[in-house]
Amino acid sequence: EAQVTQNPRYLITVTGKKLTVTCSQNMNHEYMSWYRQDPGLGLRQIYYSMNVEVTDKGDVPEGYKVSRKEKRNFPLILESPSPNQTSLYFCASSQLRTVSSYNEQFFGPGTRLTVL
Amino acid sequence: DAKTTQPPSMDCAEGRAANLPCNHSTISGNEYVYWYRQIHSQGPQYIIHGLKNNETNEMASLIITEDRKSSTLILPHATLRDTAVYYCIAEMDSSYKLIFGSGTRLLVRP
Numbered sequence: 001e002a003q004v005t006q007n008p009r010y011l012i013t014v015t016g017k018k019l020t021v022t023c024s025q026n027m028n029h030e031y032m033s034w035y036r037q038d039p040g041l042g043l044r045q046i047y048y049s050m051n052v053e054v055t056d057k058g059d060v061p062e063g064y065k066v067s068r069k070e071k072r073n074f075p076l077i078l079e080s081p082s083p084n085q086t087s088l089y090f091c092a093s094s095q096l097r098t099v100s101s102y103n104e105q106f107f108g109p110g111t112r113l114t115v116l
Numbered sequence: 117d118a119k120t121t122q123p124p125s126m127d128c129a130e131g132r133a134a135n136l137p138c139n140h141s142t143i144s145g146n147e148y149v150y151w152y153r154q155i156h157s158q159g160p161q162y163i164i165h166g167l168k169n170n171e172t173n174e175m176a177s178l179i180i181t182e183d184r185k186s187s188t189l190i191l192p193h194a195t196l197r198d199t200a201v202y203y204c205i206a207e208m209d210s211s212y213k214l215i216f217g218s219g220t221r222l223l224v225r226p
Binding site: 112 | 148152157159160161162165207212213214216217218219225
Protein backbone atom coordinates (compact mmCIF):
# COMPACT_ATOMS: atom_id res chain seq x y z
CA GLU A 1 0.00 0.00 0.00
CA ALA A 2 1.33 3.40 -1.02
CA GLN A 3 1.81 5.45 2.10
CA VAL A 4 3.75 7.99 4.12
CA THR A 5 4.55 6.90 7.66
CA GLN A 6 5.61 9.02 10.59
CA ASN A 7 6.99 8.04 13.96
CA PRO A 8 6.24 8.63 16.68
CA ARG A 9 2.59 9.58 16.36
CA TYR A 10 2.53 11.21 19.77
CA LEU A 11 5.42 12.59 21.80
CA ILE A 12 5.65 14.53 25.02
CA THR A 13 9.10 15.83 25.81
CA VAL A 14 10.86 18.55 27.80
CA THR A 15 12.58 21.71 26.70
CA GLY A 16 16.06 21.15 25.31
CA LYS A 17 15.93 17.40 24.85
CA LYS A 18 16.86 16.60 21.26
CA LEU A 19 14.34 14.61 19.30
CA THR A 20 13.82 13.25 15.81
CA VAL A 21 10.54 12.62 14.03
CA THR A 22 10.96 10.13 11.22
CA CYS A 23 9.16 10.20 7.91
CA SER A 24 9.28 7.47 5.31
CA GLN A 25 7.50 6.97 1.99
CA ASN A 26 7.31 3.89 -0.22
CA MET A 27 6.31 5.57 -3.49
CA ASN A 28 9.78 6.46 -4.75
CA HIS A 29 8.86 10.14 -4.58
CA GLU A 30 11.55 12.73 -5.13
CA TYR A 31 9.83 15.59 -3.30
CA MET A 32 9.30 15.50 0.45
CA SER A 33 8.21 18.20 2.84
CA TRP A 34 7.42 18.95 6.47
CA TYR A 35 4.51 21.10 7.67
CA ARG A 36 3.35 22.14 11.08
CA GLN A 37 -0.26 22.89 11.90
CA ASP A 38 -1.32 25.25 14.65
CA PRO A 39 -4.79 26.54 15.56
CA GLY A 40 -5.56 29.74 13.71
CA LEU A 41 -2.37 29.55 11.63
CA GLY A 42 -3.16 26.60 9.37
CA LEU A 43 -0.46 24.42 7.85
CA ARG A 44 2.90 26.05 7.31
CA GLN A 45 5.86 24.55 5.50
CA ILE A 46 9.01 23.99 7.56
CA TYR A 47 11.49 22.40 5.15
CA TYR A 48 11.35 20.60 1.87
CA SER A 49 13.57 18.42 -0.28
CA MET A 50 13.54 18.03 -4.03
CA ASN A 51 15.74 14.94 -3.98
CA VAL A 52 18.51 13.15 -2.08
CA GLU A 53 20.96 15.59 -0.49
CA VAL A 54 18.86 18.57 -1.65
CA THR A 55 16.98 20.40 1.10
CA ASP A 56 15.70 23.94 1.48
CA LYS A 57 13.91 26.12 3.99
CA GLY A 58 10.20 26.63 3.93
CA ASP A 59 8.32 29.40 5.70
CA VAL A 60 9.08 28.50 9.32
CA PRO A 61 12.46 26.70 9.48
CA GLU A 62 13.81 28.21 12.70
CA GLY A 63 14.58 25.59 15.34
CA TYR A 64 14.41 22.66 12.92
CA LYS A 65 16.86 20.63 10.87
CA VAL A 66 16.28 18.01 8.22
CA SER A 67 18.36 15.56 6.23
CA ARG A 68 17.78 13.57 3.07
CA LYS A 69 20.38 10.83 2.87
CA GLU A 70 18.02 8.33 1.27
CA LYS A 71 15.17 8.92 -1.11
CA ARG A 72 12.53 7.31 1.10
CA ASN A 73 13.40 9.02 4.39
CA PHE A 74 13.16 12.65 5.48
CA PRO A 75 13.62 13.00 9.25
CA LEU A 76 12.78 16.21 11.11
CA ILE A 77 15.23 17.05 13.87
CA LEU A 78 14.62 19.38 16.80
CA GLU A 79 18.04 19.94 18.37
CA SER A 80 16.73 21.88 21.36
CA PRO A 81 12.93 21.83 21.43
CA SER A 82 11.05 24.70 23.01
CA PRO A 83 7.39 25.00 24.04
CA ASN A 84 6.57 27.09 20.94
CA GLN A 85 7.33 24.00 18.86
CA THR A 86 4.36 22.23 20.39
CA SER A 87 2.33 21.46 17.30
CA LEU A 88 0.90 18.85 14.94
CA TYR A 89 3.48 17.90 12.32
CA PHE A 90 2.86 16.41 8.90
CA CYS A 91 5.25 14.95 6.41
CA ALA A 92 4.26 14.91 2.73
CA SER A 93 5.69 13.53 -0.49
CA SER A 94 5.04 13.72 -4.20
CA GLN A 95 6.66 12.81 -7.44
CA LEU A 96 8.40 15.52 -9.40
CA ARG A 97 6.08 17.02 -11.92
CA THR A 98 6.25 16.02 -15.56
CA VAL A 99 4.11 17.09 -18.48
CA SER A 100 1.54 14.46 -17.62
CA SER A 101 1.68 14.55 -13.83
CA TYR A 102 0.32 16.92 -11.25
CA ASN A 103 1.05 17.93 -7.71
CA GLU A 104 -0.83 15.36 -5.68
CA GLN A 105 0.91 15.32 -2.37
CA PHE A 106 0.53 12.39 -0.01
CA PHE A 107 0.51 13.25 3.66
CA GLY A 108 1.47 11.16 6.64
CA PRO A 109 -0.87 10.63 9.60
CA GLY A 110 0.72 13.36 11.69
CA THR A 111 2.85 13.57 14.82
CA ARG A 112 1.45 15.43 17.79
CA LEU A 113 4.35 16.92 19.71
CA THR A 114 4.13 18.55 23.12
CA VAL A 115 7.17 20.30 24.55
CA LEU A 116 6.92 21.08 28.27
CA ASP B 117 0.47 31.95 -5.45
CA ALA B 118 -2.95 33.53 -5.59
CA LYS B 119 -4.90 34.02 -2.40
CA THR B 120 -8.11 32.01 -2.06
CA THR B 121 -11.20 32.86 -0.04
CA GLN B 122 -13.62 30.29 1.31
CA PRO B 123 -16.58 30.44 3.68
CA PRO B 124 -15.54 29.30 7.15
CA SER B 125 -18.27 26.72 7.50
CA MET B 126 -21.11 25.00 5.67
CA ASP B 127 -23.43 22.15 6.29
CA CYS B 128 -25.52 19.81 4.19
CA ALA B 129 -27.77 16.81 4.68
CA GLU B 130 -26.47 13.32 4.15
CA GLY B 131 -27.17 12.10 0.62
CA ARG B 132 -27.46 15.59 -0.79
CA ALA B 133 -24.90 17.40 -2.89
CA ALA B 134 -22.40 19.59 -1.08
CA ASN B 135 -21.28 22.61 -3.07
CA LEU B 136 -18.21 24.31 -1.66
CA PRO B 137 -17.30 27.66 -3.21
CA CYS B 138 -13.88 29.25 -3.54
CA ASN B 139 -12.87 32.68 -4.77
CA HIS B 140 -9.47 33.15 -6.37
CA SER B 141 -9.87 36.45 -8.19
CA THR B 142 -6.11 37.08 -8.50
CA ILE B 143 -5.30 33.71 -10.00
CA SER B 144 -2.80 33.81 -12.83
CA GLY B 145 -2.93 31.88 -16.07
CA ASN B 146 -0.56 29.12 -15.00
CA GLU B 147 -1.98 28.52 -11.52
CA TYR B 148 -3.95 25.38 -10.95
CA VAL B 149 -6.81 25.10 -8.47
CA TYR B 150 -6.32 22.20 -6.07
CA TRP B 151 -8.71 20.89 -3.45
CA TYR B 152 -7.60 18.95 -0.40
CA ARG B 153 -9.53 17.92 2.67
CA GLN B 154 -8.53 17.14 6.22
CA ILE B 155 -10.61 14.85 8.34
CA HIS B 156 -10.22 15.60 12.03
CA SER B 157 -6.45 16.19 12.39
CA GLN B 158 -5.52 13.45 9.93
CA GLY B 159 -3.12 14.28 7.12
CA PRO B 160 -4.67 16.32 4.30
CA GLN B 161 -5.94 14.28 1.38
CA TYR B 162 -5.91 15.30 -2.27
CA ILE B 163 -9.35 15.48 -3.88
CA ILE B 164 -9.13 17.03 -7.32
CA HIS B 165 -7.47 19.78 -9.34
CA GLY B 166 -8.10 21.78 -12.50
CA LEU B 167 -6.79 24.59 -14.65
CA LYS B 168 -9.55 25.76 -16.95
CA ASN B 169 -11.92 22.92 -17.67
CA ASN B 170 -14.36 21.29 -15.34
CA GLU B 171 -13.05 18.08 -13.87
CA THR B 172 -14.62 14.99 -12.34
CA ASN B 173 -13.15 12.00 -10.57
CA GLU B 174 -14.45 9.30 -8.27
CA MET B 175 -14.51 11.66 -5.30
CA ALA B 176 -15.85 14.95 -6.60
CA SER B 177 -16.43 17.40 -9.42
CA LEU B 178 -14.70 20.73 -9.86
CA ILE B 179 -16.43 23.55 -11.68
CA ILE B 180 -14.22 26.51 -12.65
CA THR B 181 -15.80 29.68 -13.98
CA GLU B 182 -14.80 30.83 -17.42
CA ASP B 183 -12.86 33.81 -16.05
CA ARG B 184 -11.21 31.45 -13.53
CA LYS B 185 -11.89 33.83 -10.66
CA SER B 186 -13.87 31.25 -8.71
CA SER B 187 -14.57 27.55 -8.51
CA THR B 188 -16.92 25.13 -6.79
CA LEU B 189 -16.14 21.71 -5.43
CA ILE B 190 -19.13 19.39 -5.63
CA LEU B 191 -19.52 16.26 -3.54
CA PRO B 192 -22.52 14.74 -5.33
CA HIS B 193 -23.86 12.56 -2.52
CA ALA B 194 -22.34 13.65 0.75
CA THR B 195 -21.91 11.07 3.49
CA LEU B 196 -21.11 11.50 7.16
CA ARG B 197 -17.52 10.56 6.38
CA ASP B 198 -17.23 13.66 4.21
CA THR B 199 -17.35 15.85 7.33
CA ALA B 200 -13.97 17.59 7.14
CA VAL B 201 -12.17 20.85 6.49
CA TYR B 202 -11.88 21.48 2.75
CA TYR B 203 -9.02 23.58 1.40
CA CYS B 204 -8.97 25.35 -1.94
CA ILE B 205 -5.41 26.12 -3.08
CA ALA B 206 -4.17 28.04 -6.11
CA GLU B 207 -0.77 26.69 -7.00
CA MET B 208 1.66 27.48 -9.77
CA ASP B 209 2.59 24.56 -11.92
CA SER B 210 6.26 25.18 -11.17
CA SER B 211 5.79 25.10 -7.41
CA TYR B 212 5.36 22.26 -4.97
CA LYS B 213 4.52 24.22 -1.86
CA LEU B 214 0.89 24.06 -0.85
CA ILE B 215 -0.37 27.19 0.90
CA PHE B 216 -3.28 26.14 3.06
CA GLY B 217 -5.70 28.85 4.09
CA SER B 218 -8.29 28.36 6.79
CA GLY B 219 -10.57 26.28 4.57
CA THR B 220 -14.27 25.47 4.87
CA ARG B 221 -15.45 23.25 7.66
CA LEU B 222 -18.16 21.05 6.15
CA LEU B 223 -20.57 19.32 8.46
CA VAL B 224 -22.70 16.59 6.92
CA ARG B 225 -25.89 16.11 8.96
CA PRO B 226 -27.62 12.73 9.31
